[in-house]
Amino acid sequence: MKKLSLLLCCYMAHFLSFGQVAQSGLSIIPEPVKVARFASQFLLPKNIIVEAGAQSELASVTSYLKKKLSTAPGSLVNIKSVAPTASIRLILNKTTDPLIGTEGYNLSVKAKKIVIRANEAAGLFYGVQTLMQLLPSEIESAELVSNVKWTVPCVEITDYPRFGWRGLMFDVARHFFTKAEVKQYIDAMVKYKLNLLHLHLTDDEGWRIEIKSLPKLTSVGAHNVKKVGQFGTFTPPAADEPRTYGGYYTQEDIKELVQYAKDRFVNILPEIDVPGHSLAAIVAYPELSCTQGADKYVVNSGEPFMDWSGPHNKAIVDNTLCPANENVYTFLDKVVTEVAQLFPFGYIHMGGDECAKNFWEQSDAIKALMIKENLKTQQEVQSYFEKRLEKIVESKGKKFMGWDEIIEGGLGPDAAVMSWRGIQGGIEAAKLGHEVVMSPTTFAYLDYMQSDRVNETHIYATLRLSKAYEFEPVPDSVDAKLIKGGQANLWTEQVYNLRQAEYMTWPRGMAIAESVWSPKEKKNWNYFFGKVEKQFNRFDAAEIKYAPSAYDPSFTAIRNTDNTLKITLTNEVEGLDTYYSFDNSFPDRFYPKYTEPIDAPKDATTLRVITYRGKKPIGRMVTMPLAELDSRIKK
Numbered sequence: 001m002k003k004l005s006l007l008l009c010c011y012m013a014h015f016l017s018f019g020q021v022a023q024s025g026l027s028i029i030p031e032p033v034k035v036a037r038f039a040s041q042f043l044l045p046k047n048i049i050v051e052a053g054a055q056s057e058l059a060s061v062t063s064y065l066k067k068k069l070s071t072a073p074g075s076l077v078n079i080k081s082v083a084p085t086a087s088i089r090l091i092l093n094k095t096t097d098p099l100i101g102t103e104g105y106n107l108s109v110k111a112k113k114i115v116i117r118a119n120e121a122a123g124l125f126y127g128v129q130t131l132m133q134l135l136p137s138e139i140e141s142a143e144l145v146s147n148v149k150w151t152v153p154c155v156e157i158t159d160y161p162r163f164g165w166r167g168l169m170f171d172v173a174r175h176f177f178t179k180a181e182v183k184q185y186i187d188a189m190v191k192y193k194l195n196l197l198h199l200h201l202t203d204d205e206g207w208r209i210e211i212k213s214l215p216k217l218t219s220v221g222a223h224n225v226k227k228v229g230q231f232g233t234f235t236p237p238a239a240d241e242p243r244t245y246g247g248y249y250t251q252e253d254i255k256e257l258v259q260y261a262k263d264r265f266v267n268i269l270p271e272i273d274v275p276g277h278s279l280a281a282i283v284a285y286p287e288l289s290c291t292q293g294a295d296k297y298v299v300n301s302g303e304p305f306m307d308w309s310g311p312h313n314k315a316i317v318d319n320t321l322c323p324a325n326e327n328v329y330t331f332l333d334k335v336v337t338e339v340a341q342l343f344p345f346g347y348i349h350m351g352g353d354e355c356a357k358n359f360w361e362q363s364d365a366i367k368a369l370m371i372k373e374n375l376k377t378q379q380e381v382q383s384y385f386e387k388r389l390e391k392i393v394e395s396k397g398k399k400f401m402g403w404d405e406i407i408e409g410g411l412g413p414d415a416a417v418m419s420w421r422g423i424q425g426g427i428e429a430a431k432l433g434h435e436v437v438m439s440p441t442t443f444a445y446l447d448y449m450q451s452d453r454v455n456e457t458h459i460y461a462t463l464r465l466s467k468a469y470e471f472e473p474v475p476d477s478v479d480a481k482l483i484k485g486g487q488a489n490l491w492t493e494q495v496y497n498l499r500q501a502e503y504m505t506w507p508r509g510m511a512i513a514e515s516v517w518s519p520k521e522k523k524n525w526n527y528f529f530g531k532v533e534k535q536f537n538r539f540d541a542a543e544i545k546y547a548p549s550a551y552d553p554s555f556t557a558i559r560n561t562d563n564t565l566k567i568t569l570t571n572e573v574e575g576l577d578t579y580y581s582f583d584n585s586f587p588d589r590f591y592p593k594y595t596e597p598i599d600a601p602k603d604a605t606t607l608r609v610i611t612y613r614g615k616k617p618i619g620r621m622v623t624m625p626l627a628e629l630d631s632r633i634k635k
């Protein structure tokens with residue numbers, strides 16, 4: 001009998017180490033490097049002794065574990081520095097295991113003991129995150145949950161990340177998110193082993209960080225007028241409308257956030273976006289502009305102020321700092337000095353994106369600068385600015401990073417590039433020997449809609465979950481060593497609250513997390529989506545919002561000769577049945593099932609669809625006006 005079970009265990013372990021984890025019921029995201037599952041289980045005791053060395057860097061890991069195990073399971077957790085009989089042991093390797101590096105771990109779950117080993121505390125933290133994903137989803141509840149058998153399947157896991165830079169960008173400038181909300185955002189991202197929070201701290205709609213030597217940045221620049229509706233189309237605020245919407249982080253707040261992130265092994269990358277996107281700073285200090293009349297400007301509240309129609313965006317009000325003005329560099333030196341002191345991370349991101357040049361073209365000061373510095377184009381003017389800024393950043397002991405526009409007109413000597421307009425900028429920078437982080441719109445823009453625009457808050461593009469999952473940070477043609485990693489970006493023009501920020505981030509954040517942690521060859525869309533569905537139960541338990549958009553079909557239509565529509569529905573998720581109606585009623589599984597492109601009846605106005613798995617409705621009811629589909633067909 002013993003022999004038989006041993007044989008069975010070996011068989012399962014062998015079987016599962018080839019990536020068939022879904023069949024084992026494990027749904028770990030990001031997928032670990034190596035997993036072997038065994039037949040038995042560990043049952044969480046009511047009284048848990050955790051042995052963890054007394055090293056101070058372990059304190060945040062043990063307190064995280066203690067909080068999790070004592071909250072939903074209600075266990076009594078005792079942390080001891082020496083307790084050989086402990087049921088959970090967190091061990092820092094005495095001799096470094098080079099395979100798992102600084103963030104990897106080994107997790108061994110046996111019927112009577114759980115052991116996590118790592119070279120550094122970060123690895124133990126990630127081992128704990130994997131352990132949480134092996135517990136029932138109710139572990140994510142913020143309250144005591146009874147009637148759950150708190151078991152962990154026996155496993156041997158070896159795991160380590162593919163990239164050191166696994167980021168999420170959170171735009172706290174377009175809409176201000178409180179310190180508590182940023183902490184909640186961090187809490188969610190670390191579950192998927194993301195380790196970098198890029199805070200977009202300044203923009204046309206607000207300046208969000210206290211700079212003590214420049215108090216007007218926040219006394220003037222941190223608030224605008226609250227508007228509700230479609231951002232970018234609002235009526236210009238009247239002079240008497242209260243400018244009370246927004247806020248900023250004091251330097252004490254920033255220190256608290258940095259520490260909170262550090263305790264969860266997250267670095268915070270600050271971004272100060274210049275020379276474009278700088279209206280809030282200009283309103284606070286109009287003398288930083290090249291343009292007369294900037295003293296009449298106001299912080300943008302979502303009223304139109306840029307013309308995006310041509311190949312190059314044009315500013316309607318000049319939201320740029322003036323590269324020809326020495327005071328701008330003095331200003332930036334002050335800003336960067338304080339930012340560098342507040343954020344221990346080695347890089348400062350100085351923006352550089354979408355800088356309109358139309359006011360510079362008109363400026364006598366810029367014309368004089370171009371003659372003096374022999375600058376031929378406005379791109380070279382920006383490059384002149386960026387190179388001076390790089391020197392300022394480096395003089396504070398930090399590395400300079402910017403969006404890929406900083407390549408135009410000539411990249412500074414040691415600048416790191418964040419590639420967002422596709423991966424081309426990243427390829428170009430890497431070919432020049434520069435460090436690169438990939439965050440292309442094509443795969444990693446979380447502000448994009450997640451399914452058809454009829455279902456989503458409207459923005460100009462769509463990024464489906466399956467497409468986000470295709471994210472591959474290393475292009476074939478470059479030296480992989482220069483690609484530090486990748487990140488997803490959540491811009492918040494259309495994101496007015498944390499619930500919506502969560503909706504936009506999840507599940508696509510998981511797709512990006514797996515793309516930057518897991519071995520490339522272990523990625524598999526169908527398998528991944530099965531895991532995502534299991535993770536949805538965890539989000540439900542944690543009461544964190546996520547988008548169900550992956551269940552929405554995509555719609556395409558052509559016009560028949562009689563002008564009716566022939567409509568094709570495509571699901572990115574396999575194994576779903578789609579039912580539809582044209583008669584304005586609400587379909588269910590007793591309605592026609594979609595099997596091939598469907599012809600809309602002549603006078604029909606609306607197509608409604610819903611997806612099922614078996615007998616269970618799984619997607620939301622989608623209502624597609626036929627006029628909308630018709631309008632998408634090119635004339």
Ligand code: ACM
Binds near residue numbers: 354420
């Ligand atoms: C960007 O999305 N403007 C970097």
